[in-house]
Every structure is written in structure tokens, then in C-alpha cells.
Amino acid sequence: MGRLVLNHSSNIEGLIPILKRLALNINIKTITPAAISRVRGRSSKLIIRLSVKTLNGYKAIARKGKTAQEVFISTDLSKEELKQIIDIYNKK
Template sequence: MGDSSQGRLVWNHSTHIEGLIPVLERLITHQGIYTVTPGVISRARSNCQKLKLRVSVPIRGGYKAIARQGKSVQEVFIITDLSQENLKSAIEACFR
């Protein structure tokens, strides 16, 4: 997988948290990120005003992240060979 081509964004759901897709499209341009797959949307009790994306737990080949906005929560699966710290930095860069 070590080529420098852009990663891919998998569209397997028709619904996404508002504003999430542009962030994920910026994320897949980072080297070392291969596949980004938005997952299940659920509801949260607490209200998160601004869109947030944080790394949650390691999965095979990458990490699960959690996107939150308003009362919506969406899992995002990121296949990458970046370390957790480098992935956090890449995500932060997508919000600047």
C-alpha cells in the first residue's frame, strides 16, 4: 500500500452528520490514510455545538473515530498506517 495516491472515502450510508464529508475529503488527502468509512449514526444525550472528530479506539489496520455534532454521533473507520498521534494531528489539520 505504500504509494502516495489519495485514500478513498467509502459511501456506504445515505446519511452523514452535516459538515462531516468535507472534513473526511480533506482527511483522505493525507499520506498514510487509505480508507475512510463513515458508519452508524446514533443519538447522544449531550449537545455538541460544533462538529468534532476524535480518535476513539484502535481497530485492525487503523482506528475508529467518533464524529459528533448537535445530538448526532457517527462512527468513522479510518484505515491507516499512521500512529494515533499522527492521525490526531491530521484530523486537527482538516478543521483549520
């Protein structure tokens, strides 16, 4: 079971419950929500998508409305395996 690091006082609405369920996966070590920014486009519901590979895993971008937040996921899973797991939560 992974660990969810909560160092920010603010996160995108609805993101933390999804990350808590994602952290239950045995192959995920750590999930760290990071910088929040404003974006041009608009997303009606919360969507998480993988961005780039990092030293320990992957960076993902969570988007809802005009807000985006970086999420760092430390894991040994491949990009495709992690994408399949995240897609389960994107559909809910």
C-alpha cells in the first residue's frame, strides 16, 4: 500500500479521495500532489492523465475547471499499467 503525502493546504476539489484509493494499489509507493496552476481550457469533471516519466515514477496532471495540479506518483509500474489504473478512476 502506498503513502499519500499531503503537504499542500489546498488541492483540486475531489482529488484527495481519488488519490487515497489510488494509493491502496500495492505497486504504488508514494503519491505527492504538487503545484496548482490556472489553465486556458476548461474541463467539466476531474480528469487525471499521465505526463512525463520521473526518476521514481511519473508526473500526472489533474484538471478540473480552469485549474490544474501536478501529481507525482512513485511506482515501479510501466506507463501503460499506471494509465490503466488511473483510467478506472477517471470514469467514475
